[in-house]
Amino acid sequence: MVKELTVKVFSDGANLDNMLNDLNSGIVTGFTTNPSLMKKAGITSYIGFAKEVLKEIKTYPVSFEVFADEIDQMEKEARRIATLAENVYVKIPITNSKGESTVPLINRLTADGIKVNVTAIFTIKQVEEVVAVLKNNTPSIVSVFAGRIADTGVDPMPIMKEALEICRKKELAELLWASPRETFNIYQANELGVDIITCTSDLIKKLSLKDKDLTQYSLETVQMFLRDSTSLGFNILE
Numbered sequence: 001m002v003k004e005l006t007v008k009v010f011s012d013g014a015n016l017d018n019m020l021n022d023l024n025s026g027i028v029t030g031f032t033t034n035p036s037l038m039k040k041a042g043i044t045s046y047i048g049f050a051k052e053v054l055k056e057i058k059t060y061p062v063s064f065e066v067f068a069d070e071i072d073q074m075e076k077e078a079r080r081i082a083t084l085a086e087n088v089y090v091k092i093p094i095t096n097s098k099g100e101s102t103v104p105l106i107n108r109l110t111a112d113g114i115k116v117n118v119t120a121i122f123t124i125k126q127v128e129e130v131v132a133v134l135k136n137n138t139p140s141i142v143s144v145f146a147g148r149i150a151d152t153g154v155d156p157m158p159i160m161k162e163a164l165e166i167c168r169k170k171e172l173a174e175l176l177w178a179s180p181r182e183t184f185n186i187y188q189a190n191e192l193g194v195d196i197i198t199c200t201s202d203l204i205k206k207l208s209l210k211d212k213d214l215t216q217y218s219l220e221t222v223q224m225f226l227r228d229s230t231s232l233g234f235n236i237l238e
């Protein structure tokens, strides 16, 4: 168990067994899902899945994303999702697929006390626009896709640092590091003072490697190669 992390580690996925395992690890204090993760997990009923999750996870925050693309439909879905439980955050992408801003919608929802997780944020301009409409008395999450930013060859650290300063302007706004690529990102997020990082179960498991002796890890890596080469049984000298 990793004790010295101050960043909150959320579990990112839509497989209830994995979510519960992550919960039992004692590391995870929240959950996020998205349409792609629900598709991957083979979810067949949105509300059925959400209710199953919320029956098990009653206190930690759980983010469920809207599926609609038209803003008025998004609003209807958001208001429905928000009624599911107190610990629900409604995930709203910062734009729809046509590039129409959801900021006015986020303004309306948060004015009504609906907790939102604004997702798919990649730029400081987007962070500024959304934080401007968040409310001091309504908890909210601002999800910046640090990993996808890094995929483009851009260092996400300065962006996350600036995003954090902007989020601090609203009392209950938390910055979330989304799409991490490796366990090291958890320590980077921690170092910056980012509030939350959401990780797949695979990454969360790798936290157990913290402070592992590298010489020992090297040996175990070679032992893994040996196990696999033995099972393949090739004769290179034939």
Ligand SMILES: O=C(CO)[C@@H](O)[C@H](O)[C@H](O)[C@H](O)COP(=O)(O)O
Residues within 6 Å of the ligand: 012, 013, 032, 033, 034, 063, 091, 117, 118, 119, 120, 143, 147, 148, 176, 178, 179, 180, 198
């Ligand atoms: O809820 C969130 C962010 O709030 C997450 O589910 C977020 O959508 C995911 O971390 C990202 O979509 C994962 O991105 P990637 O690793 O597939 O590039």
